[in-house]
Amino acid sequence: MLPTLTLGPLVLPVPAFLLLIGVWLGITLSEKFAHTYGTDRNQLSSLVSFFLAALVIGSRASFIARYPGAFMNNWLSVLSPNLAMFDWTGGFLIGLLVAAIFISRRQLDVWKTLDSLTPAILTFLFALGLSYLASGQYYGVPTRLPWGIPLWGALRHPTQVYWLLWMIGIAILLWPRPRRQWFPGFSFLILLLLLSIGMGVIEYFRADSQSLLGGLRIPQLYAFLALCFSLWQMGNRIRDFQLLHPQEVQNGSDFHS
Amino acid sequence: MNDIHPQSPSSLPPVLTRFLHNFGRVQLVFIALGVAWLAITAFTAQPAQSAPIQLAQKGFMAPDFSLLDTAGQETSLADFKGQAVILNFWATWCPPCKAEMPDLQKAHTLQKEQGLVIIGINRTDQDDPAEAAAFIQNFGLTFPILLDPTGKVAQAYQVSALPTTIFIRPDGIIHKVIVGGPLPQALLLAEFQQMQQGVP
Structure with a gap:
């Protein structure tokens, strides 16, 4: 655990720093491999920039909308750089909306765009795991297993490490390779499928997740919904492909988009 | 095939082709496993903290002083x-x-x-x-x-x-x-x- 790093008079919040590195590295990788997925690098750059701007502005706007009374006497706080004053869930939804409008206006291929974003999403999620490791969040339930780590007064499941290993596994499987793109959307849907499986399983070992009625955890429900969505869309894509290229499927030869 | 489109795979083995033809069944198996896992984990969930431990971390009891x-x-x-x-x-x-x-x-x-x-x-x-x-x-x-x-x-x-x-x-x-x-x-x-x- 390393929540802060003191550099002279500066105190660096390590988890936030790791997330920033993850965002930067992820965008760089996605841009680098954009051609592999048949997308334009500049269009992808613009899309990510719009999404990030909407995410930051939307997160602050969402926070203000949730707690307007807190800003009544001090409107200047709206401009505070404090990271605790962002509602990232609300901002993420606003970011998705802006990205959808951008894709529609520029008439980009949605599935190819999503495929080209998989390196960015994976890198960010890996950085998220590292930031959890640094902050001690996302900690596991107590265990007697030999690989338990001492954290928060007990030997616990290293859920952050499980997450990191799962991300490495997905990255090895989905590392951009032109010959592995069976249909547009393949990489993104496989990523979503594997993420939902990993999240659903690791969640069971977490001690700090939100529970719903009857022991069901909210992230597990989200993961299940993501699993259903990815399977449904994969089925659609495979069916579409069979309709377009029936001979190739019959003969077991190449899939073309 | 010499020219490979960026979105094209190399040839698929027959076993994979059969897998794709039966994808409807694969979907059902995955969803059934998902539901079973949700049910198992809901019934066997371990309590997050059996006793309120005093620790300076979100979700724990604040240490008294x-x-x-x-x-x-x-x-x-x-x-x-x-x-x-x-x-x-x-x-x-x-x-x-x-x-x-x-x-x-x-x-x-x-x-x-x-x-x-x-x-x-x-x-x-x-x-x-x-x-x-x-x-x-x-x-x-x-x-x-x-x-x-x-x-x-x-x-x-x-x-x-x-x-x-x-x-x-x-x-x-x-x-x-x-x-x-x-x-x-x-x-x-x-x-x-x-x-x-x-x-x-």
């Missing part, structure tokens, strides 16, 4: 049971601590009637008590300021940098830990609202 204030009167965290508490660790030599003091004072003035308790803990082990007293007077602080001459309480709360602010819910569970500052008044009030509403 007793310290003397500048007038020599003893104050304990337990005295404020049932109220939302903001613990702020500070020192006179710390610039962001100075910057956020007026906001802490304003939040105290605005919300003390609604049940918000703000406690300042001076890291007296790293500070001069006389300077701390002058600091309190200069900023006109009216919320309780406690002195931590040995740094024991700061150690219990794992204070690695100043300022560090701990938000404690009325049930004694830590709601949030924020290292660094300055914290604006709006954030203090929003966190107070969250603690009162029981927002996780």
Whole structure:
């Protein structure tokens, strides 16, 4: 655990720093491999920039909308750089909306765009795991297993490490390779499928997740919904492909988009 | 095939082709396994914490302490049971601590009637008590300021940098830990609202 790093008079919040590195590295990788997925690098750059701007502005706007009374006497706080004053869930939804409008206006291929974003999403999620490791969040339930780590007064499941290993596994499987793109959307849907499986399983070992009625955890429900969505869309894509290229499927030869 | 389109795969083995033809069944198997896993984990979920452990981390019980204030009167965290508490660790030599003091004072003035308790803990082990007293007077602080001459309480709360602010819910569970500052008044009030509403 390393929540802060003191550099002279500066105190660096390590988890936030790791997330920033993850965002930067992820965008760089996605841009680098954009051609592999048949997308334009500049269009992808613009899309990510719009999404990030909407995410930051939307997160602050969402926070203000949730707690307007807190800003009544001090409107200047709206401009505070404090990271605790962002509602990232609300901002993420606003970011998705802006990205959808951008894709529609520029008439980009949605599935190819999503495929080209998989390196960015994976890198960010890996950085998220590292930031959890640094902050001690996302900690596991107590265990007697030999690989338990001492954290928060007990030997616990290293859920952050499980997450990191799962991300490495997905990255090895989905590392951009032109010959592995069976249909547009393949990489993104496989990523979503594997993420939902990993999240659903690791969640069971977490001690700090939100529970719903009857022991069901909210992230597990989200993961299940993501699993259903990815399977449904994969089925659609495979069916579409069979309709377009029936001979190739019959003969077991190449899939073309 | 010599020319490979970026979106084209190499040839698929027959087993994979059969797999894709039967994808409807694959979907059903995955969904059935998902439902089974949800049910198993819901019934066999381990309790997150069997006993409330005192630790300076979100979701744990805030460690109790007793310290003397500048007038020599003893104050304990337990005295404020049932109220939302903001613990702020500070020192006179710390610039962001100075910057956020007026906001802490304003939040105290605005919300003390609604049940918000703000406690300042001076890291007296790293500070001069006389300077701390002058600091309190200069900023006109009216919320309780406690002195931590040995740094024991700061150690219990794992204070690695100043300022560090701990938000404690009325049930004694830590709601949030924020290292660094300055914290604006709006954030203090929003966190107070969250603690009162029981927002996780």
